[in-house]
Amino acid sequence: MSKVYLLGAGPGDPGLLTLRAKDILSRADVVVYDYLANKAFLDFARPDAEIYYVGKKGGDHTLPQDRINELLVAMAKSGKTVARLKGGDPYVFGRGGEEAEELVAAGCPFEVVPGVTSAVAAPAYAGIPITHRSFCSSVSFITGHEDPTKAESSLNWKAFATSGSTLVFFMGVKNLPHITENLMAAGMPGDTPAALVRWGTTCRHKSLVATLATMPEEAARHGFAPPSLFVVGGVVSLRDTLSWYEKRPLLGQGVVVTRSREQASDLVRLLADQGACCHEFPALEIAPLADPAPVHAAIDRLFNYDWVIFTSANGVKCFFAAIDAKGLDARAFAGIRLAAIGPATAEALAARGLTADFLPERFVAEAVVEGLLALGVAGAKVLIPRAREAREVLPEKLAEAGAEVTVLPVYDTRPVDRDPAEIVAAMEAGEIRYVTFISSSPVTNFFARISPEVLKAAKVKTACIGPITAKTLGEYGFTPDVVAAAYTVPALAEAVIADAVAAAGGATP
Known part of the structure; x- marks a missing residue:
């Protein structure tokens, strides 16, 4: 029987996807996903599933909302099971309620699978508990970008400024001056602690702490852009004490894994656990x-x-x-x-x-x-x-x-016959720090697709599992920057992590 499932993908960390959502993804005929839904979730989909990207980024809409609604209805009426994958929770500023209304009006069965909202998860990864007995006992989730067709704002700035609640603004970066000015005009002190959390819970996660008055200037100076959450309240002062995720030594550093997809998962897991943004580029496949x-x-x-x-x-x-x-x-x-x-x-x-x-x-x-x-x-x-x-x-x-x-x-x-353009672009943009090689064959096949000069120009480090692989790298003009102490995948991961720690001055960031 056809049904549309409105799935909350969570804030970005694949580990925060619910078991229920993963199960539905694995069975769905069609997957319709958003910009904020991590593409890694698509690995859970059936190989033959129809995949539709309908993301919205900075005003650039792949499909307007009415067309998304039409797509969901059309797929359901054609007898297909549809997984509508939405970042965070479908009903927390995700327009899931509007999509559900359209499905009801069209007579299409649907089900909602809640997700972990970024309003809770992103601050937690940044070391900010959104409630704390010493600071507040309530929290408000607020949109930083209201419906532009509304005649007037429905936000009660006076209530927010005087409530004593932690305030969490979604999609508020572009309107930071407007938000901060309204809160201070309504009576909130300018020295109230405030934070921005960008790409929370993902390998691109970073946070910034300032005060309510100084945050717009600090955000511009540090180049903060969407998607970011804006958190205001005394709990932000705990960030330095409770920070944990940002201490991962590979956080934000791109690592290319050239191992076959059948074997890559263990190395990817070990590196991702330390914050790496892993790019799988298998040079070989098992046949x-x-x-x-x-x-x-x-x-x-x-x-x-x-x-x-x-x-x-x-x-x-x-x-x-x-x-x-x-x-x-x-x-x-x-x-x-x-x-x-x-x-x-x-x-x-x-x-x-x-x-x-x-x-x-x-x-x-x-x-x-x-x-x-x-x-x-x-x-x-x-x-x-x-x-x-x-x-x-x-x-x-x-x-x-x-x-x-x-x-x-x-x-x-x-x-593997794979277009290297995405990896090359990431290298040229400075997003790749390491390329890892587990044996000699991936070295040969990697450089058959990507010129050694690309790595050299981008100052990408090479890491290999042992001297035999290192010898093969030497044939392409590289002395490996990292060589595993033992010829195992865990040892290779440990060597990359140790190199990152050393490059950071011997301490995690």
Whole structure:
């Protein structure tokens, strides 16, 4: 049955989207989203969902409100489930009430899913509790931009100025002089603490504290622009004491993650948790084999092998997909010893109920060879399920030591055909601080799309997971600015964070 869901996307942090909203997004036939709704939410939508952007930015309306209403009604009447994704809460200065009225008038079923309003969340991320026993026991949410067709303002400035409430103005940056003048004219002291919070809860979050009288001048001097909230009241004085989000060392710094989308989530999460604005630009993608028959045949002969060496979590995933397809499970490895090239690979095995018999101290092929030779792999039959294209060090060295090695491609990697214009524009605008590389292949494919000169001109830092990747970077004229101490994704994230802290003088901002 068709229905329109008016979803509150929250203030921007994807972690503040409700479980209910995420569930509806994952099932909707159509997603209609606003400027203030973080595009990351679209990752929750079905791959085949119809996506419509209807955002409004600084008076530039992609679609006027009446056309948005018509779109929602038309989609609902065509029998589709519609997720109308709105920034913040649909009913808090979001015009959700107007859209609901139109749906009722057209006879279209609808449901409202409230969201976390920026009026609460953005000040909280800035270290400002909007109520506090020592300062106030009430709060007022006020539009800083009333309907221009109204004959006169409905705002009672005298009541606001004398209420003792925390005042939170939406969309008030353009009208700051008007707002501050009216409040002071109505009796509010000019030295009342005030704050602006821009892009609250997102990686672009920043705040500014001044007084009611000085805020218009300070806002202009610091270049504050929409979307910003204006907060007025004694609670603002707690900002320096309670600030927490703005202490994240990567806040506001753009980081390009070149890892495949299948693998990027862990690195993105680690960096985003420290405030980074992550730009996913996968240089490679994982692709299934055109012919899986050789993998199935190898599984049928698995009992012939003494060792199976997994060189990546992807290898584990793809090999077990074939095992599952044959109706088998971990018991197929009975009597076989297992090696993993690194902790992520070992964790992928553990998720399948298997413990690696060997995990090297250094997570590169050379260390695997050294360790296995010490365990007496010479003369053993070894199977290596891996990507079709990979470094040959491991099988070659094992074969030289007397092992009987079978290299089994279980997946392909291929370059991602993606337009680099957005990433290049961000670099040229100074929005990118780091580009991260997890292996040599992404380096090669990244520079096949983006000239090394672009990075050099923008003074972008490069970060890589280890010396082999660093050597590949050197072929393009770069000495990496950041190299992970251990060859793991967490270590790479830690190295980037440490570099950001050092660049800030050894302290978080």
